[in-house]
Amino acid sequence: MSLVVYNTLTREKEPFVPVDPAHVRMYVCGPTVYDYVHIGNARPVVAFDTLYRLLKRHHPRVTYVRNITDIDDRIMVRAADNGETIEALTNRTAAAYSADMRRVGALDPDVAPRATTHVGEMIELIARLIARGHAYEAEGHVLFAVPSMADYGRLSRRSRDELVAGARVEVAPYKRDPADFVLWKPSTPAQPGWDSPWGRGRPGWHIECSAMSAKHLGETFDIHAGGLDLIFPHHENEIAQSRSAFGHAFMARYWMHNGFINVSGEKMSKSLGNFFTVHELLDQYPGEAIRLLLLSAHYRQPLDFTHDGLVQSKAILDRWYGVLRGRATAAAPGVPDGVERALLDDLNTPLAIAELHALATPQHAAELKAGGAALGLLQVDPEEWFRWAPKEAAASGPTDAEIEAAITARRAARAARNFAEADRIRDDLKARGIVLEDSAAGTSWKRG
């Protein structure tokens, strides 16, 4: 069994062959940290976290880099609006991002580089592009000369001419070619900036990923991933920068892109305002339910976001944890074949989930847990899972001790065949969000 991935560069599924078999390297574009991320931003994190886990099972060494963009005009605007420093804003938001991503079950990347600590590398890269005739200085800006690259546009399958013809924005007068893009731009004294050979300024959007991937992964590497909307211009321009600077035939061998989360058929986005932040969702649903929902559609397909979908995901996890409950199950060694086979086929997580359903029986509990691990699921103690409650209910609902006391009282009532009282206790708990389940072994409960 070997991994096959869909490569945006060729628009085909291809066998995954690492550049260096001893060391697989992947880069995923992370967030611009000016606010809490929405669930759409969490999709690539969860999808490619699943890929990271898979790669680690099949290769001796994997390095996963997920960057933090902490210099950007939106950050500058937001910090000014909030009356806080850029550092305070980006530190706070980046910390919230890491915490939220952990709560949806994502492993930490091996390296989480920040743009602001790599400005030196960016300046070096830009200088290199100028020296090689791929970039030029104009009015304090440095621009990448798109016509200097013969096959610019290969990833997004657009020609320079098409881009120019379809352009929706005004072309800055200092550009030699309308398709040229900014590598470095000047800062006013009030704006954050760094000294450079071209004066005090700050980097353009795309250069950071070229600089940071080269530093932490090398001039070429295996997988570069992110959302569909990054294909153009972000990834196209990264390729242009890195290949032109280093002279290689490719930057990353495989380009993987996840589809969008939709709301009522439309892309979830900050500008449309139709988004839910992961942070607020985590008050209402367990992170694991959010993760399962994100994995329940194939990563390249659109996924319609609904609260009902989260409720369903939680119900599925309740069932699976119900199988594990009271069984002190250790995960079986390895990953069940069906699950692994599904994942190796371009991360077919919905099929892997179907395999998990087939394993959701008492006799397969150990495999269920092992299969869950491959998807980053089912790893907490079942009792802990069933004690989870939405933030509000957790604050106002009965404590574990109160529940246990009520169950004891009910057991006494049942023993006395006082079913009216037993049912009253059960209904009372139900009204407070606690569901009781009687079995031969006794009564268990869950927060529902």
Add this chain to the structure above:
RNA sequence: GGCCCGGUGGCAGAGUGGCCAUGCAGCGGAUUGCAAAUCCGUGUACGUCGGUUCGAUUCCGGCCCGGGCCUCCA
């Protein structure tokens, strides 16, 4: 206008040239003091019109519908 993706049963969502996806919901049953949970059973699904084929939801073409990108965007 250019370049891309999609349209599968009530809903979610895989997949395949001929046979079961899977889950949720619904319905029937078992079990239960009653429930809950669990278990068993239960569905003429593949946008549309043509073509290729012994046979197409699956391959090819047209059309319709929806979505995305075209320098803020996961």
